[in-house]
Amino acid sequence: MHTSTTTIHTSPDTDRAVERLTEAHAVTVNGNIAMSGPLLEELRQARYPNLGRTKSGGGGGGDLLDMKAFNLYETTDADVRAWLNHYRQPQPDDLLEATRLLHNTLRAEAAGNRLDDPDRMFGMFHTWVQRIEDLFNPPREYELTEACPVCETEHVADKDGCQLWAVRVPVKEGRALVAECHHCGTLWAGHDQLTNLAESMQINVDWVALREFLGLPQNQPQTC
Structure with missing residues (x-):
């Protein structure tokens, strides 16, 4: 009898991403284990x-709505529900339940x-984790101080109107380095493309300076 096998394109990393999105989970913070x-x-x-906060409670003032968090939540919710609709699945009211489904x-x-x-499909869960983490803990940016070789743009304004170099590399520990032109959207990923x-x-x-900027030891091999 012939027995066929089927490969399921998921991984412990994907399971971990779903866990982080939908369940209380342990994380490592400065070498210590904490619950999130x-x-x-x-x-x-x-x-x-x-x-629900008041000035007497120390939380008064400020905007009642965080637009970045609001937009990211709405976008994620819409993405999850669009794919559930594509596969003709029910639509749980709770986004956590919908994501698990x-x-x-x-x-x-x-x-x-x-x-x-x-x-790409299973990678969506990793993307959602990264976007939420970046909202709470934004990566720092390393500016490349020349014009973009694709669109020749030198500077673009950020959300506050400050002029920054167009091609920048968001850097964060554990994150692969990817350069992006904030005018034309071209991406360069990995050591070879960045070089x-x-x-x-x-x-x-x-x-060396980049590793210092990342806060990484200098005696580790370069894995850009």
């Missing part, structure tokens, strides 16, 4: 940072070899 609430619940609460649905589709581009970018801009990337 579900990231989607943390994001939901962050939409209204001053709701989407994950289980994608696993079932992958098991039946019906899932197109499983890496080629630097050569095309005729600049030298100081990898």
Whole structure:
């Protein structure tokens, strides 16, 4: 009898991403273990940072609505529900439950070899984790001080109207380095592409300074 096997395109990393989005979970902070609430619940609460607070309670003043948190929550909610609708699944009111249902649905589709581009589909959960983490703890940016080699733009204004170099690399411990032009949207990822970018801009990337900027030990191999 012939026995066939099916590869399910998920991983412990994806399961961990879903856990972080939808369940209380342990995280490491400065070498210590701490408990964190579900990231989607943390994001939901962050939409209204001053709701129910008073000046006597030390939380008065400020905007009642955090637009960044609000927009990210609404976008994530819409994405989850759009995919549930695509697979003709029910729509739980609770986003955490809906996210778990989407994950289980994608696993079932992958098991039946019906899932197109499983890496992209399961990668959505990692993207949502990263976006929420970046909202609460934004990465620092390393500016490349020449014009973009694609669109030739030198500077673009940030949300506060400050002029910054167009090509920047958001840097955060544990995050792969990706350069982005904030005018044309071109991306450069990985050591080779970043090196080629630097050569095309005729600049030298100081990898030692970059590692210092990241707060990483200098005796580790470069893994940009």
